[in-house]
Amino acid sequence: MVTRAMALPTRDELLEILTEIKDPELPVIDIVELGIVRDVVVSGDSVRVDITPTYSGCPALQVIENDIVELLRGRGFADVKVKNVFSPAWTTDWLSDATKERLREYGIAPPSGPAITSAAELVTIRRAKPTVECPYCGSRNTEEKSEFGSTACKAIHYCNSCHQPFDYFKSF
Amino acid sequence: MSDTDLFEYLLRLGDDRLVLGHRLSEWCGHAPILEEDIALANIALDLIGQATLYLHVAGETEGKGRSEDALAYFREAVEFRNIQLVELPIGDFAFTIVRQFLFDVFSFHQLEELQKSANNELAGIAAKGYKEVRYHLRHSSEWVQRLGDGTEESHARAQKAVDDLWRFTGEMFQADESDARLLAAGIAPDLKKIEPKWNAMVSDVLRRATLTIPESGHMMTGGRLGRHTEYLGHMLSEMQIVARSHPGAEW
Numbered sequence: 186m187v188t189r190a191m192a193l194p195t196r197d198e199l200l201e202i203l204t205e206i207k208d209p210e211l212p213v214i215d216i217v218e219l220g221i222v223r224d225v226v227v228s229g230d231s232v233r234v235d236i237t238p239t240y241s242g243c244p245a246l247q248v249i250e251n252d253i254v255e256l257l258r259g260r261g262f263a264d265v266k267v268k269n270v271f272s273p274a275w276t277t278d279w280l281s282d283a284t285k286e287r288l289r290e291y292g293i294a295p296p297s298g299p300a301i302t303s304a305a306e307l308v309t310i311r312r313a314k315p316t317v318e319c320p321y322c323g324s325r326n327t328e329e330k331s332e333f334g335s336t337a338c339k340a341i342h343y344c345n346s347c348h349q350p351f352d353y354f355k356s357f
Numbered sequence: 358m359s360d361t362d363l364f365e366y367l368l369r370l371g372d373d374r375l376v377l378g379h380r381l382s383e384w385c386g387h388a389p390i391l392e393e394d395i396a397l398a399n400i401a402l403d404l405i406g407q408a409t410l411y412l413h414v415a416g417e418t419e420g421k422g423r424s425e426d427a428l429a430y431f432r433e434a435v436e437f438r439n440i441q442l443v444e445l446p447i448g449d450f451a452f453t454i455v456r457q458f459l460f461d462v463f464s465f466h467q468l469e470e471l472q473k474s475a476n477n478e479l480a481g482i483a484a485k486g487y488k489e490v491r492y493h494l495r496h497s498s499e500w501v502q503r504l505g506d507g508t509e510e511s512h513a514r515a516q517k518a519v520d521d522l523w524r525f526t527g528e529m530f531q532a533d534e535s536d537a538r539l540l541a542a543g544i545a546p547d548l549k550k551i552e553p554k555w556n557a558m559v560s561d562v563l564r565r566a567t568l569t570i571p572e573s574g575h576m577m578t579g580g581r582l583g584r585h586t587e588y589l590g591h592m593l594s595e596m597q598i599v600a601r602s603h604p605g606a607e608w
Contacts, residue, residue: 241409307491
């Protein structure tokens with residue numbers, strides 16, 4: 186019987202392969218476009234994937250780590266390591282327009298406007314709230330109900346036109 | 358600055374957040390309105406997540422093979438390094454919110470400086486937490502103003518919370534020799550510089566909330582050295598029971 190060594194994927198190919206893994210909370214977005222995957226380092230049949238958390242306590246991260254190990258083992262790597270890196274800190278600025286559009290189609294309003302920038306915005310109840318477009322009907326007549334939603338990355342908003350509550354992926 | 362200094366400091370950072378995060382999680386299913394239930398659980402999750410990161414590095418720094426879970430679930434109360442403010446029972450909603458606000462203002466200024474730490478890993482973890490704390494602070498400061506400047510009852514409850522909690526705030530800024538060595542090494546921020554910023558922001562919000570700052574009097578101390586109120590032991594017995602009853606369990 187003839188055995189042939191299977192060629193292991195290169196770094197660029199791995200970045201493409203890793204797009205198969207979706208964020209468990211956002212199944213239309215993969216972990217590369219979300220900016221969670223920061224680097225891939227191949228050395229022989231070992232590979233190290235550097236990832237960064239979106240939020241410190243995001244429970245999806247553990248699932249994602251397991252998914253990466255399982256996927257790359259299946260692609261022939263004997264040793265798969267996942268390393269957490271923290272600098273630079275993850276930001277929604279890394280989401281492309283195409284990714285934001287897919288969020289909207291999925292029913293989540295994409296981040297709009299900057300994250301909190303000044304200390305004055307932190308401690309006033311008269312702050313300007315972001316104008317968020319309803320992902321269902323496109324109306325801008327919406328309001329923020331709470332800056333904390335179904336997951337760490339989302340806020341709860343409500344559309345006054347179609348009377349539908351919706352998730353907003355908050356600027357971070 | 359020794360590894361022991363750094364280990365102790367990481368415990369202080371981690372334990373403040375672990376204990377407060379656990380206290381907040383006690384509201385899950387009990388908050389006055391659904392949105393608040395979700396908000397408090399989210400903030401608890403952020404804080405426990407931050408604690409996980411600090412305690413993970415603490416375990417690595419110590420070099421005895423203790424993971425973040427081992428540090429969270431298998432230490433006794435006297436080994437915890439959190440300030441006493443965060444271990445007090447949750448009280449009513451006003452007490453929880455005022456306590457959160459007093460800590461958020463501290464954490465906001467602490468992490469703002471810690472992002473510049475000479476320890477890159479610590480700086481990175483702080484930078485992430487800093488982004489999260491801005492949302493926490495906005496939440497708690499808005500509530501303090503609504504409660505303080507709200508109804509007669511909400512005002513009275515918020516004022517009582519401020520009065521009861523005030524003597525636990527001095528501990529945030531108490532620096533010992535270990536802090537001095539960490540400061541000299543560029544690892545930790547100067548607590549003396551954080552204190553006036555904390556005072557300014559807290560005074561500003563309490564004034565807008567029509568709440569009165571108590572006269573400065575006796576300040577509680579000891580948490581950083583493992584001397585805690587009776588409440589921490591009770592809290593830990595609940596927090597640690599599953600891990601201790603079934604060591605090494607996975608699910």
